[in-house]
Amino acid sequence: MRSSSPVASAALFACLLLGSGAVLAQAAGSSGSAAPAPYDFKANYTKYEYRIPVRDGVRLATTVYVPKDSSKKYPILMTRTPYSCAPYGSDRYSGRLAPSEDFLKAGYILVCQDVRGRNMSEGRFVEMTPHVPNKKSKNDVDESSDMHDSVQWLLDHVAGHNGRVGIWGNSYPGFYSAASIIDSHPAIKAASPQAPIADYYKGDDGYHGGAFMLAHNYGFFTSFKPQPNPTSEPSRWGDFRYSSGDAYNYFLKLGNLSNIAKTLGTPGNPYFNDLIEHDSYDEHWKPKSITPHLKGIRAAVLTVGGWFDAEDLPGPLAIYRSIETRNPGISNQIVMGPWRHGGWFRTAGKSMGSVSFGGNNSEYFMKQVMLPFFEQHLRGQGEAKIAEATMFETGSNVWRHYPAWPPAEAKPRQLYFQAGGKLDWKRPEASAGTEAVDRYVSDPNKPVPFTSYAAQGMPAEYMVGDQRFAATRPDVLVYQTEVLERDLTVxxxxxxxxxxxxxxxxxxxxVKLIDVYPHDMEDESPSGPPPSDVPPPRQTLNSYQQLVRGEPLRARFRKGLDKPEAVVPGEVMALDIELPDVNHNFRRGHRLMIQVQSSWFPLLDRNPQRFVRIKDAAPEDFQPATQTLFRAGERASQLEMRVIEGP
Structure with missing residues (x-):
């Protein structure tokens, strides 16, 4: 739901959360051919503004754009957002309401709605609105009921529709797209939650493995704040700059999270305060999870995500799986591409940092997948022929089309930590009198950074960043396979x-899974200057250590994210760390590497390594600790993956 860092990009995110054909048009025009003139939206559409009453009497501000050609009927395509449907006023138009210019030309009745309590809508805004499964009165409202009532009002009051409604949205609007189709109105025929939040605490924006996503949330909440309601002013995103020049030193000097929260004003941003106050999976967070409630869905669903989404990578996967389990028989499909958060709208999807993904993957998705999906289900035109799982395979840079996800041909295998920093498929046996362990000292006052450069916030590029800087630190354990003799796909x-x-x-x-490139790798890195939001200069790929996936676990949550418990010093623990899915091809001549460390700053907040309330930890609580990893016999540390081996 958040803007990738730095916070300056939040302004771009707010502009593009409803989609923009201009981004892809510019990308296409950069090849040398002149870009076509932009579609004249105002000449072809008429704008209306409504206050739609829902069952509890709250009125939701809704903007509707209707094609001026009244000779045919059009489907309704709707998005619901907390980020504003501005500009307001019947004579002020926005061309951002369609996913791309192709949708404008095809002809849709475009609808944008401010969710309750934001911008021009009445009511009280609640982060990640809890679903009310058993509604007993008109005051039992949630996103599903607001959508149901709004759809019925639109069908009754807007002329020229064909009786079919679709909903889509990217990021926070992606959450609203999923939450709005529970026990859905029968007129809703298609829905596309894109980069959606599924569970605010568990793996999406808030916490990963019980560790707080510091840089990301701080950057977002410097701009996303409570607002007077209703307000005609659009969300204004500030260009926050860290006073020390980089986030690492900025947060390190502030100390604990309570001190950090104070820099967001007095009494601070209540959204950020809630995040750090509720630091376990308590009753504040559990009702906000949408996945247990994704039932009664009648619409065809196309869930979309990015393999390198630093904000909501688990969300699309969790929503796809939940809908698949709870709604047998419906059309339920997933797309995962080589994108950052919402990258299919913001970029051409050709590269990230120093890593290339081949062609214009965003154009492929928009033209070959998203538009055909809505055309089929909202207009009844043709068969989209979209696979159950349309998954970009990074490493080889090809699209794969699977009948299920994970694919049946991917078989579980275990990769074991070995002596001498090696990895192998064979479990190492324990030897009498031999201590099969590796150790390092973790000092929270000198945490391992998550980038090799002084970053402002959370740059999206870190998801594929070169890890050689970390491999040389004494507080990072490094293990790698021999050179691969054939391709291996995880x-x-x-x-x-x-x-x-x-x-x-x-x-x-x-735990970080890394693709180690050969030392004599040909330079396939993207040419030209890097995008403005990718600070480091592009590098050659010789010996490049590309991060493929990384995830933490805070040991106090080893028995459950809702069960924090102190660790007994010296006691051996079995920690299960779940990493989000990948579809990555480790090429012949490459190696697999695993790095293990105990800080990742300031991507994550600092664990003082004492069992104290982390947000209020005192300077003396931040203490070095010796970490021991066991790697033989019944204590053989390992990584379990689903593997497809090449010829």
């Missing part, structure tokens, strides 16, 4: 089981 979820102990009473353990 397709599906990944789980690390670490057998570890610590001298502290709490610690973080971060």
């Amino acid at each position: 397709a599906g979820p990944i789980k690390a089981r670490l057998y570890v102990s610590t001298t502290g009473s709490d610690s973080d353990f971060i």
Whole structure:
């Protein structure tokens, strides 16, 4: 739901969350051919503004654009957003309401609605509105009921529609797209939640493995704040700059999270305060999870995400799986491409940082997948012929079309940590009198950075960033395979089981899966200057250590994210760290690498390594700890993956 860092890009995100054909048009025009003149939206559409009453009497501000050609009927395509449907006023137009210019030309009745409590809509805004499964009165409202009532009002009051409604949205509007189709209105025929939040605490924007996503949330909440309601002013996104020049030193000097929160004003931003106050999976967070409630869905669903979405990578996968399980028989499909958060609208999807993904993958998705999906289900034109799982395979840079996800041909295999920093498929046996362990000292006052450069916030590029800087640190364990003799594809979820102990009473353990390029790799990195939001200069790929996936677990949550418990110093723990899915091809001549560390700053907040309330930790609570990883016999640390081996 958040803007990728730096916060300056939040302004871009706010503009593009409803989509923009201009981005792709500019990308196409950069090849040398002149870009076509933009579509004249105002000449072809008439704008209307309504206050739609829903069952509890609240009125939701809704903007409707209707094609001026009244000779035919049109489907309704709707998005619901907390980021404003501005500009307001019947004579002020926005061309951002369609996913692309192709949708404008095809002809849709475009609808944008401010969700309750935001911008021009009445009511009280609640972050990640809890679903009310058993509504007993008109005051039992949620996103599903607001959507149901709004759809019925539109059908009754807007002329020229064909009786079919679709909903879509990217990021926070992606959450609203999913939440709005529970027990859906029968007129809703198609829905596309894109980069949606599924569970605010578990793996999306808030916390990963119980560790707080500091840089991301701080950057977002410098701009996203409570607002007077209703207000005609659009969300204004500030260009926040860290006073020390980079986020690492800025947060390190501030100390604990309570001190950091104070810099957001007095009494601070209540959204940020809620995040750090509720630091376990408590009753504040559990009702906000949408996945248990995704039932009664009648619409065809196309869920979309990016393999390198630093904000909501788990969300699309969780929503797809939940709908698949709870709504047998409906059309339910997923697309995962080589994108950052919402990258299919913002970029051409050709590259990220130093890593190339081949062609214009965003154009492929928009023209060959998204438009045909809505045309089929909202207009009844043709058969989209979209696979159950349309998944971009990174590494080889090809689109794969699977009948299920994970694919049946991907078989579970375990990769074991070995002596001498090696990885192998064979479990190492314990030897009498031999201590099969590796150790490092983690110091929270000198945490491992998550980028090799002084970053402002959370740059999207870190998801494919070169990890050589971390591999040389004494507080990072490094293991790698021999050079691969044939291609190996990892397709599906990944789980690390670490057998570890610590001298502290709490610690973080971060596992990173890395693709190590050959030392004589031909330079396939993208040419030209890097995008403005990617700070480091592009590098050659010789010996490049590309991050493929990384995830933490805070040891206090080893028995459950709702069950924080102190660690017994020296006691061996089995930690299961779940990493989000990948579809990555490790090419012949490459190596697989795993790095293990206990800080990742300031992507994550600092664990003081004492079992204290982290947000209020005192300077003396931040203490070094010796971490021990076991790697033999019944304590053989390992990484379990689903693997497809090449010829």
